[in-house]
Amino acid sequence: MLIDSFTVIAQIINFLILIYLLKRFLFSRIIKIMDDREMQITGRMQDAEAVKEEAQKELEKQRRIREELQQKWNEMLAQAKKDARKKREELVRDARKKIDEEQKNWREAILKQQTAFLRDLRHLSCEQVCQISRKVLSDLASEKLENQLIENFLIQLTQLTKKEKADFVWFIDRDERRIWVNSSFRLTREKQSEIKKTLEEIIGDKVEIDFKVSPDLICGIEARTEGKKISWNIENYLDRLEEQLKKAFTELSFQELDVEKKEN
Amino acid sequence: MEISPDAIIILKWNGIHINATIVFTWAVMVILVFISWMATKNLTIGPKISRWQNFLEVIVGYMRQQVREITQQNPDPFIPFLGTLFLFISVSNLLDIIPGYQPPTGSLSTTSALAICVFFAIPIFGIAKKGIRDYFKHYLEPSIFMMPFNIIGDFSRTLALAVRLFGNVMSGTLIVAVLLLITPLFVPIVMQILGLLIGQIQAYIFTVLATVYIASATRIENKPNKIEQKEGSKENE
Known part of the structure; x- marks a missing residue:
């Protein structure tokens, strides 16, 4: 017989004992240790995950801070640029203003010099012209310039229009009936009476005439009442000469300015 | 010549026959328990573990994986x-290389x-998992008329388990013994190696079939057809 019942029972008991022993000494322990290890690994992985998450958060935070700083820096830079531009504009404006002022001062100085020069020139010219005229008149016509002046003055008096005559007469003082005749040179008695005669003809009445030498006239002669004057004076010509000289100077100075500007 | 180690009586006492099967079973038990005890004496969780611990962890880990795959639990x-x-089966068969050793699995009594044990373990696990009513209900499926066949199936597969293991191990031992008589040199060694291989395969098959039976008993109404097919294919070996 292949199957022995006693052996079968014994083997069943043996097997059950073996199950108990192996469960006690092998499987429970090994399974427990494996599960523990697995849990430990899981725990560590979770920890690592948490740490990683935290690191990620920290990184994100740092990145945000960096971005903020960058933005701030950009803003500051833009502000600084703006300020610099403003400052530059201010400085340029100030410089320009200063230059304009200096230019103005310079122009004024030039103008002053010009005026002074013209005044000097006028005086000088008048004197020169008078002298030259006197010399020319005396040389060419063998007559004194004064005579010629008086001649011209008398002609002017006789050629006055009625209105001008009336105006002139209207200003003569009724009580004193006085007229002043100023000249740049001394009049001879003969000439004085000639002038008196002509004036009385114009006025149509007798008048007192005060003859007076006035160096201010430079070269000429004039008859004046309280408010009106008739004159023949080289100053008229000189005034014209002065006008022309002024004009010439002004043009000259403008041309110079233009040249300076172009050079700059 | 003896077919079964049961016939080798080592001790006779008060009508109790202690034969070679029981003695070698004890030897196997002692070896297994001793190794387990030694290896699990100083278990550690840390990364540095002893060789024996590592070896047993590999075996147990592999077992768990296999059982999990088969039972889905x-x-x-x-x-x-x-x-x-x-x-037990694996070590019993493995020790066959020791001269004079008679594998207990070569005895029909042991198998x-x-x-x-498997026959009784199946309902125990099934009832523990599903309860008595649900467990015994599966004998009535697909109809009440199939109940006798279901019961016969339970007995026949138990018989098949015992005879398959016994036949394979016994034949291996027997072939070596016969070959020793015919060609005493070298050829028995080859057969011995083949016997070792077959012994491990049988240990695997026995365990897997037991797992499948338990799995089918504990499974909660899920894909029963597939499990039946799997059983059929295994039983054909």
Whole structure:
């Protein structure tokens, strides 16, 4: 017989004992240790995950801070640029203003010099012209310039229009009936009476005439009442000469300015 | 010449016959328990573990994986029973290389004892998992008329388990013994190696079939057809 019942029972008991022993000494322990290890690994992985998450958060935070700083820096830079531009504009404006002022001062100085020069020139010219005229008149016509002046003055008096005559007469003082005749040179008695005669003809009445030498006239002669004057004076010509000289100077100075500007 | 180690009586006492099967079974048990005890004496969780611990962890880990795949459940309640089954058969067959050793699995008494254990383990696990009513209901499926066949099936597969293991191991030992008579040099060694291989395969098959039976008993109404097919293919070996 292949199957022995006693052996079968014994083997069943043996097997059950073996199950108990192996469960006690092998499987429970090994399974427990494996599960523990697995849990430990899981725990560590979770920890690592948490740490990683935290690191990620920290990184994100740092990145945000960096971005903020960058933005701030950009803003500051833009502000600084703006300020610099403003400052530059201010400085340029100030410089320009200063230059304009200096230019103005310079122009004024030039103008002053010009005026002074013209005044000097006028005086000088008048004197020169008078002298030259006197010399020319005396040389060419063998007559004194004064005579010629008086001649011209008398002609002017006789050629006055009625209105001008009336105006002139209207200003003569009724009580004193006085007229002043100023000249740049001394009049001879003969000439004085000639002038008196002509004036009385114009006025149509007798008048007192005060003859007076006035160096201010430079070269000429004039008859004046309280408010009106008739004159023949080289100053008229000189005034014209002065006008022309002024004009010439002004043009000259403008041309110079233009040249300076172009050079700059 | 003896076919079964049962016939080798070592001790006779008060009508109790202590034969070679029982003695070698004890030897195997002692070896298994001793190794387990030694290896699990100083278990550690840390990264540095002893070789024996590593070796046993690999075996147990592999068992758990296999049982989990077959049962589709938490393997831990089944591991002590199925693991002991596998280790006992495996070590019993492995020690065959020692001269004079008679594998206990080569005795029909031992294989019957193991098959009987499996036979009773199936309803125990099934009832523990599903309850008595649900467990016995499956005998009435697909109809009440199939109940006798279901019962016959339970007995026949238990018988098949016992005889398959016994036949394979016994034949291996027998072939070596016969070959020793015919060609005493070299050829028996080759057969011995083949016998070792077959012994491991049988240990695996026995355990896997037991797992499948338990799995089918504990499974909660899920894909029963597939499991039946799997059983059929295994039983054909």
